[in-house]
Amino acid sequence: KSQSTIKKENEKLSKFLQQPESELKIEMGEPDEITHDAKGSKFYIYKKKKYGITCEKNFEVDKNNMIVGVSSRGCF
Numbered sequence: 494k495s496q497s498t499i500k501k502e503n504e505k506l507s508k509f510l511q512q513p514e515s516e517l518k519i520e521m522g523e524p525d526e527i528t529h530d531a532k533g534s535k536f537y538i539y540k541k542k543k544y545g546i547t548c549e550k551n552f553e554v555d556k557n558n559m560i561v562g563v564s565s566r567g568c569f
Contacts, residue, residue: 498569506550506563514558521550534561543569
């Protein structure tokens with residue numbers, strides 16, 4: 494059961510791939526945290542607690558403000 498929930502979560506997140514960063518902010522709001530890497534990418538991090546477990550969603554935004562990567566941890 495948890496595998497299908499994780500699969501649904503990943504499908505939901507992957508719809509943001511190749512979308513502009515503005516689309517992410519419209520849907521998810523402002524991120525809780527923004528980090529940068531040496532290559533100039535930004536990482537938008539959204540955190541939420543559910544049942545005492547922190548759900549963390551990460552979106553990688555490239556120099557052109559396009560979402561090029563997504564991942565989540567602890568989300569169900």
